[in-house]
Amino acid sequence: MSRHLFGGSTSDYAMERVGNQLLLRPGATGTVWDAVTGGTQLTDLTDIAGSSITSVVAAVDGAVAFYGPDGVTAVFVDFGYGRRYAMIPADVASAFAGQLDGVLAAATDVAAAKATTAKSEAITAAASSSASLYLPSAIQTVDTYFAGATALAPRFFAHRGGGMVRPEHTMAGYRAASAQGFPLEVSVNVDASGELWCIHDTTMDRTTNRTGNVNSFTTEEISQQVLTASRSMLGAGWAEQPLVPLRQVLDEFLGKTIILLEAKGNDAVVPLQTLLDTYYPHAPRSVVWKAHIGTASLPWAKSRNYRTWVYLDVGTSDATMDGKDSLVDYWGVQTTFTDLRVQQVVARGKPVFAWPVYRRSQVARLTGFGVVGIMASDPRYVSTALPQRTASRWDLQVKESGGTPTIDYDSTYALQFAPAPDVGWVSIASVPNQSYGLGTYAPVQAGAGGYRITFDMKYKVLPADLTLHGGFYFGKVADDAYRFGTANASGGYHMVLRGNGQMQLYRHTAGSTTGTQIGSTIATTAPVADTAMSFQINVTPTTVEVKRTDGASWTTGAVADTTYRGGYLGLSNGSVTDVATRPYWRNLAITQL
Structure with missing residues (x-):
């Protein structure tokens, strides 16, 4: 029998795991064993030059190479870093091939065929063994x-x-x-x-x-x-x-x-x-x-x-x-x-x-x-059922998680971030009856007294028909798409601000194409082109109220209605039919009452 060479490959280095890194350790001294744990220390070793050694020392670049005891084909090296590393001989393939060639030379044609099969199986087994030793193990497997x-x-x-x-x-x-x-x-x-x-x-x-x-x-x-x-x-x-x-x-x-x-x-x-x-x-x-x-x-x-x-x-x-x-x-x-x-x-x-x-x-x-x-x-x-935040950062011009247009994965219906000088304003550049769900804030988490939604809205260009409106929907129990004038899968509320300044609150029933106004129509000052208006929506356990707060603090008053208390909300182009006259929004915030 003869000694086998261990090491000398690109995988054979003395290394220590530090955090998520493997660091080479030149000069590290290691002991050689016949088992991954326990076992017997092997001291009948030689260095590459053939001199007897009882342990191995990593070279200046961290590399490890030595000859093991006669006939030994697997060892485990311990450098004192918390685990032993398996090594197989660098010349194992040639040793196997030599043995198989000897069988082939002495065998009959039938024996030769069997030896060829055995050789193939041995090489496959060696490759499989090497893979299990040296290829990365899956931290998380499919199964x-x-x-x-x-x-x-x-x-x-x-x-x-x-x-x-x-x-x-x-x-x-x-x-x-x-x-x-x-x-x-x-x-x-x-x-x-x-x-x-x-x-x-x-x-x-x-x-x-x-x-x-x-x-x-x-x-x-x-x-x-x-x-x-x-x-x-x-x-x-x-x-x-x-x-x-x-x-x-x-x-x-x-x-x-x-x-x-x-x-x-x-x-x-x-x-x-x-x-x-x-x-x-x-x-x-x-x-x-x-x-x-x-x-x-x-x-x-x-x-x-x-x-x-x-x-x-x-x-x-x-x-x-x-x-x-x-x-x-x-x-x-x-x-x-x-x-x-x-x-x-x-x-x-x-x-x-x-x-x-x-x-x-x-x-x-x-x-x-x-x-x-x-x-x-x-x-x-x-994959979650909670909001990710309570105030917008639309000035960053990065789409939020949970943003749901009426048609998903289509830039035509995506939320549009206004360029300078309107950075911070957003809009939906698609009409008619388009909306945009704000799932990153949903479901809204109400306090004991309910919750409040505040935001600014403006029309950069006023609709020619001043009865057209944009607004905000809220109170939906689910995040299915909401469209004004369309039968929706779940109900909720919708506040509107018309081009003539009329402010109204509607309740929408699932499956119905029309809403039901609740509370009175409030005559606020007519919007001025490209001028911000501020709004507040208050939802308590028993009432719903919409306010415009940029002027005389117009309000619908606290309307007694408990029909919808879902936590999904969003922006709505309402009945606007011309993209140029669509509404814009900014500064959304949600607070508990």
């Missing part, structure tokens, strides 16, 4: 994360990294979502150079400053010339972000955060599979293979022990699902599916995830049918 997921305790994922509040599929989005504890949905496409980039669409048009197919750009062009185009939806306070290569995302998050990974373009599937096989064989521990029901990639994924999430179309048949059921771990339903279809998919018995989710009211509906996974573009908002 542990989803264990215990129920409709009462669903799991939430960051759709496109949280694209309703951050530029989608960017490091800024991924890092924020991961820091908040949410798994990442990562979509990839391949460029002309074969590099995989995190981007949902196969074209650049919707989300970046460039146009054309992703696969028509080289790696260098994307890295130097392509930025996101997110400000129209997220606000001018955002700096546009560069696109991010998939390898950067995997290197930073793999093993630390669950990743739901999908190749969007067909041409990206094989490059993605090759990348994972070659450089990330440990990925199945913390990566879910996400794919459309029409994919042909599921056998590959299951052969490598990936969990699979397969999402459906509205028209996907049960027969199609049956054909792939054995390859599916989780089914995916769209929020647009009918109640019955969601229930049918849940009834198949496998965990069901839903997408895209923007509102808490959607979470309530889906989990009510048994959905256990929520892929949300604003997971921080939909």
Whole structure:
């Protein structure tokens, strides 16, 4: 028998964990053992030159290399930093190969075939052993994360990294979502150079400053010339972000955060599979293979022990699902599916995830049918039931979590932050009957005496028809979209200020297209173009009152009405029909009474 060389590779250094860092420790002295704990110390060692030693000393760069006792093929080194490190011989592959070659030389044709098989199995086993020793272990695995997921305790994922509040599929989005504890949905496409980039669409048009197919750009062009185009939806306070290569995302998050990974373009599937096989064989521990029901990639994924999430179309048949059921771990339903279809998919018995989710009211509906996974573009908002703050910072021009326009994920209906000289003012640049939910302040937390909402409002240009109005809605029990003159899913109150100065308070019943005025019409001074007006809404356990406070302190008085005491609120363009005459708001604040 002979001694085997231990160390000398890029992984074999004396290191100490300090906080979240591994620091090299040159000159550190270590003892060698035959077990990870306990066991017997091995002292029959030699250095690289063949001189006898009883312990090992790290070189000036921290590297470790030595020869072990005869025939020993696994040791554990203890540098006194709280744990022992496993090492296998650097020459183990050649030793195995030599043994197998000897068998091959002496064997018959049948024996040679068996030896070839044995060699392949030995190499695979060695690779597997090395992977378990040296590749990063998942801090959080797919199975542990989803264990215990129920409709009462669903799991939430960051759709496109949280694209309703951050530029989608960017490091800024991924890092924020991961820091908040949410798994990442990562979509990839391949460029002309074969590099995989995190981007949902196969074209650049919707989300970046460039146009054309992703696969028509080289790696260098994307890295130097392509930025996101997110400000129209997220606000001018955002700096546009560069696109991010998939390898950067995997290197930073793999093993630390669950990743739901999908190749969007067909041409990206094989490059993605090759990348994972070659450089990330440990990925199945913390990566879910996400794919459309029409994919042909599921056998590959299951052969490598990936969990699979397969999402459906509205028209996907049960027969199609049956054909792939054995390859599916989780089914995916769209929020647009009918109640019955969601229930049918849940009834198949496998965990069901839903997408895209923007509102808490959607979470309530889906989990009510048994959905256990929520892929949300604003997971921080939909996964909680409390407000995030009580006063606006619209001067920062950054979209707030919980902001819900009537049509989600569409810049046409997004909250608009006014530029100078109107910084701090916001508006909804879409008519008619558009509104914007303020979920970051919801549900409003009332004190023993209720709560108060204050804000400023103005018309930069007065409506030609002075009976048209804008205003503010409040008291809704849920965050479903509110539209004046439209049947809404939940009821609430709506205060209006008309172009002629009339101030009114309305109650809106769920399912009704018209409101009911409560209290009297108050004749206030007519608005002046581009001049701020101030308002106060007081909600007590028994009354509702609206005041205009920038002049004579006009008020509806405390109207006795207890119909709605929900905590959801928002801005409303009311009956305004011309975008140029839409209302603007600023300085929102909520206080307890």
